Amino acid sequence: MVKIEHININGQSYIPCIGLEVHIELKTNTKMFCSCKNDSNEIIPNTNVCPICMGHPGTLPVPNKDAIEKIIKLGMALGCDIQKEATFDRKNYFYPDLPKGYQISQSFVPFCLGGKMPLFLSLNDEVNYVQLREIHLEEDAGKLLHTNAPGIALVDFNRAGVPLVELVTEPVIHSGEEVRLFGESLQLLVNYLDISNADMEKGEMRVEVNISISNVEQNDINNTLINLGQKVEIKNINSFSAACKAVEFEISRQTEILQNGQKVVGETRGWDDIKQITFSQRLKEESNDYRYFPEPDLVPIETQSFLYQELPELPWVRRQRFIQNYKLEPKKVLLFIKNIELGDFFEVLVKTSIESINNIEQNQNIIELCYNYLTVDFLGLIAKENKTFSKDLLNPNNFALLIKYLIENKISSKGAKIIIENLVRDPNLNTEDILNNNNLLQVSDENFVVELVQKVLVDNSSSVQEYKNGKESVLQFLIGQAMKASKGTANPQIVKEIMLKLLG
Secondary structure, three states: OOOOOOEEEOOEEEEEEEEEEEEEEOOOOEOOOOOOEOOOOOOOOOOOOOOOOOOOOOOOOOOOHHHHHHHHHHHHHOOOEEOOEEOOEEEEOOOOOOOOOEEEEOOOOOOEEOOEEEOOOOOOOOOOEEEEEEEEEEEOOOEEEEOOOOOOEEEEOOOOOOEEEEEEEOOOEOOHHHHHHHHHHHHHHHHHHOOOOOOHHHOOEEEEEEEEEEEHHHOOOOOOOOOOOOOEEEEEEOOHHHHHHHHHHHHHHHHHHHHOOOOOOOEEEEEEOOOOEEEEEEEOOOHHHHOOEEOOOOOOEEOHHHOOOOOOOOHHHHHHHHHHHHOOOHHHHHHHHHOHHHHHHHHHHHHHHHHHHOOHHHHHHHHHHHHHHHHHHHHHHHHHOOOOOOHHHOOHHHHHHHHHHHHOOOOOHHHHHHHHHHHHHOOOOOHHHHHHHOOOOOEOOHHHHHHHHHHHHHHOHHHHHHHHOOOOOHHHHHHHHHHHHOOOOEOHHHHHHHHHHHHO
């Protein structure tokens, strides 16, 4: 569980208590209760509509099996208690983008209860968890398009009826940073499960924050939160970084109100991303305002047949496996958790390199070299060309040969970078050819290096004298001269060893 942090002001201790409601549009071919196309990219308003999703009299909804499979898949991943039989309910409220005057949702028996979400994108060694209350399935509303004309808005019903998952946490989050971690972790999870694109810019994932400030004195000594304080909801949040800022602002605002001896008003507030403040919208509705009752047109859904789905490797499992198998710190591992294809390539690269070198004592060195040259040099070069990683951009055998030559001291780090630059320009090139065409093989023959160093010492006698007089920094200059004379082909380590020996 997330550790509770107190805010101490003027001798008073407060606890921020935050719960989230996250809406995720599912990636299905059709809408939740009709055969209309589910397409978030549709730009022509009111194209994907029919009498069912428009709420015409006499129409009957038919549940989308694919959507039910996807919510149960999410529930299984998060360790929820999947209900044997789930029901749909009507949530009644009037709003222009809700054509039926009610929303088919779940209140009494949702598909998933409980569960917990790991904050696996944290940089800490230990992963904290956020307790969930439920995950339910409902249909999305339409979208209002505001015009420049005062008091006039247009309605696009393309989104009306799209299958929508709502995930509700317990109020166990205590900071804006935890909100950000939760949202980003959940977003990546649904991508792993392939149940949603979760693109916040398209509205495929939306977050609402419920926050209250509790006075520590109103709770028991074990931090069991009895009185959570007055709840305030924040909407209109378009990113998880904005959610983090909104929470931190609201914590400050509510704490100041309590410090002044006033009461926090239960309301819905919006987030102004420009001013970086929350603002009042309306008084908060209570659940009984929606007059929930069972949906008479839909029978209960038996979930047993949906429980035999195969889950992919979950991101927090992948994280732990990479840390254990490759001895990489969490910060480095996150790159391979966020980019599955890059992580898969890294694993192939490490396996190929270890097998080709076949020296168990070098295994960890091989892993570190694979990580550094892949993530720093290769990714850095393709970023300059505005490319994103794809396994088609790089042959693991070519890269593994590069690592092998580095381990065997046959090429320098500079030579490795030249090879990578050539591979970025043309993935079809061969490492061996690049090596030979650019004369990158390091010479480790001692007789060759001795002759080279002797000549450098003779040609730079004044620098040699400076070194013997105690100016040790001259050594790097002399090594540089030897490397220059060899046109970069001499092994720098052997050059240094022989030079120190000859200098006495």
